[in-house]
Amino acid sequence: MEHLEIKYLLKSNVDALIDTTVNVKGWVRTKRGNKNVAFIALNDGSIIHNLQIVIDLANFDEALLKKITTGACIGVDGKLVKSQGQGQVVEVLAEAITLYGEADSETYPLQKKGHSMEFLREIGHLRLRTNTFGAMCRIRHQMAYAIHTFFHERGFFYFHTPLITASDCEGAGEMFQVSTIDYTNPPRKEDGSIDYEQDFFGKQTSLTVSGQLEGELGATALGKIYTFGPTFRAENSNTPRHLAEFWMVEPEMAFYDLDKLTALEEEFIKYCVRWALDNCTDDLEFLNKMVDNGLLERLRSVIDAEFVRLPYTEGIRILEEAIANGHKFEFPVSWGTDLASEHERYLVETHFKKPVIMVNYPKDIKAFYMKQNDDGKTVQGTDVLFPKIGEIIGGSVREESYDKLVARINELEIPMKDMWWYLDTRRFGTCPHAGFGLGFERLMLFITGMANIRDVIPFPRASKTAEF
RNA sequence: UCCUCCUUAGCUCAGUUGGUUAGAGCACCUGACUGUUAAUCAGGGGGUCGAAGGUUCAAGUCCUUCAGGGGGAGCCA
Numbered sequence: 001m002e003h004l005e006i007k008y009l010l011k012s013n014v015d016a017l018i019d020t021t022v023n024v025k026g027w028v029r030t031k032r033g034n035k036n037v038a039f040i041a042l043n044d045g046s047i048i049h050n051l052q053i054v055i056d057l058a059n060f061d062e063a064l065l066k067k068i069t070t071g072a073c074i075g076v077d078g079k080l081v082k083s084q085g086q087g088q089v090v091e092v093l094a095e096a097i098t099l100y101g102e103a104d105s106e107t108y109p110l111q112k113k114g115h116s117m118e119f120l121r122e123i124g125h126l127r128l129r130t131n132t133f134g135a136m137c138r139i140r141h142q143m144a145y146a147i148h149t150f151f152h153e154r155g156f157f158y159f160h161t162p163l164i165t166a167s168d169c170e171g172a173g174e175m176f177q178v179s180t181i182d183y184t185n186p187p188r189k190e191d192g193s194i195d196y197e198q199d200f201f202g203k204q205t206s207l208t209v210s211g212q213l214e215g216e217l218g219a220t221a222l223g224k225i226y227t228f229g230p231t232f233r234a235e236n237s238n239t240p241r242h243l244a245e246f247w248m249v250e251p252e253m254a255f256y257d258l259d260k261l262t263a264l265e266e267e268f269i270k271y272c273v274r275w276a277l278d279n280c281t282d283d284l285e286f287l288n289k290m291v292d293n294g295l296l297e298r299l300r301s302v303i304d305a306e307f308v309r310l311p312y313t314e315g316i317r318i319l320e321e322a323i324a325n326g327h328k329f330e331f332p333v334s335w336g337t338d339l340a341s342e343h344e345r346y347l348v349e350t351h352f353k354k355p356v357i358m359v360n361y362p363k364d365i366k367a368f369y370m371k372q373n374d375d376g377k378t379v380q381g382t383d384v385l386f387p388k389i390g391e392i393i394g395g396s397v398r399e400e401s402y403d404k405l406v407a408r409i410n411e412l413e414i415p416m417k418d419m420w421w422y423l424d425t426r427r428f429g430t431c432p433h434a435g436f437g438l439g440f441e442r443l444m445l446f447i448t449g450m451a452n453i454r455d456v457i458p459f460p461r462a463s464k465t466a467e468f
Numbered sequence: 469u470c471c472u473c474c475u476u477a478g479c480u481c482a483g484u485u486g487g488u489u490a491g492a493g494c495a496c497c498u499g500a501c502u503g504u505u506a507a508u509c510a511g512g513g514g515g516u517c518g519a520a521g522g523u524u525c526a527a528g529u530c531c532u533u534c535a536g537g538g539g540g541a542g543c544c545a
């Protein structure tokens with residue numbers, strides 16, 4: 001008999017299957033009943049909803065039924081019928097049950113009741129079987145698919161940048177070293193330092209902190225590319241918004257200026273949010289009900305809003321005005337300093353009440369590769385600031401002038417000996433170009449309404465966190 | 469990394485100015501119930517109070533250190 005997914009039975013027109021025998025397989029969420037009849041809520045992961053299996057106790061061996069507990073895996077052959085009870089349209093009257101795997105009820109950690117996110121992190125290998133994490137994983141898949149679709153439809157090429165790199169040009173913080181050297185007895189040079197020429201790659205290597213620099217090589221050859229892959233930061237940052245291993249989306253486009261860049265950033269995020277609303281309805285409704293009551297409203301408001309373009313200088317003026325009107329911030333505000341989270345939140349949540357794309361930052365608080373403006377003070381960097389989660393995108397127009405770029409590198413004393421290939425993009429056929437980076441899990445935080453970034457990736461990697 | 473709060477049953481939490489045998493709800497087990505929706509009702513088992521020291525006649529409760537976790541901050545995506 002053909003095995004049918006529960007999503008198919010609950011979401012398709014199955015009138016033709018009524019009163020026929022079907023086969024379903026999945027994991028038991030709950031079993032309840034009386035001495036005549038038992039009800040099993042069966043979930044196979046294809047959809048958040050459970051299929052109700054009805055068991056006439058007279059037809060089954062009591063020893064078998066006893067083993068069908070929360071968490072057990074079973075297959076059921078049975079007649080599909082319109083449900084007698086409320087709460088579901090169809091249900092299956094069991095005719096034969098196959099027990100694939102028991103789940104001892106005294107030791108199986110997941111209960112019918114809800115669990116705290118903190119507890120579920122301790123059983124990361126099993127939490128995927130909960131409603132919340134099932135919803136998260138299905139949405140995560142849909143978002144990945146949406147991202148590929150968005151760029152593919154617009155002529156971007158999916159461009160694969162290396163995970164192992166020999167350069168840390170962004171200075172984006174601590175990196176994880178990649179080495180086959182025996183660290184208890186490393187080969188040494190005459191001056192006592194470790195001789196990486198004898199290491200696997202013949203030089204010191206790390207896991208990448210960004211695919212941007214290689215992405216620029218792609219954009220200056222293919223026109224429009226995007227990367228979508230894992231990224232690594234060895235920073236010991238212990239917050240609900242940081243991971244040591246996270247997925248990043250980094251488009252890079254030749255011949256894009258600041259206006260085209262911010263337009264793409266806005267269009268991209270709205271596309272993803274709309275995709276979620278269109279394709280993850282059941283999961284989002286569940287999360288809206290169980291995790292974050294304001295979720296659906298917030299998602300819809302982002303689609304409808306026109307993102308504010310806010311020059312940094314104007315942002316500072318608004319914040320100084322707020323202070324003059326009596327608003328208290330913990331940290332001072334002045335032109336030239338980076339904004340603290342509280343300042344960004346004020347602008348997004350209090351002042352404008354919609355997403356803000358801040359542009360033209362002081363050059364001293366942004367990376368060396370950002371395009372310098374004619375004022376000599378600012379660069380064409382952009383941050384997309386979102387309600388609740390803060391910075392979701394960081395991007396910029398890149399400095400395409402070889403002389404200006406090298407001058408800035410020398411000014412900041414950035415070691416570029418391993419970066420000669422990057423400078424060649426400006427030496428040979430340089431072009432105006434721009435790009436941005438979006439933290440995929442930050443997007444997931446916004447889409448799902450989850451509070452902690454460790455709960456929007458199946459197996460989070462963070463400081464002291466690598467058990468599962 | 470800094471600030472702050474927390475750690476008591478499988479889970480979520482009570483536990484008074486330090487004072488007999490550490491409690492509840494849920495979960496689990498047993499039983500009842502003619503179709504349940506995280507079913508309901510009755511009963512039962514279950515704890516080295518995060519770890520190590522210390523103060524005290526007496527510590528779940530006070531002190532110190534460590535570990536783990538939450539929230540906030542910095543860094544960023």
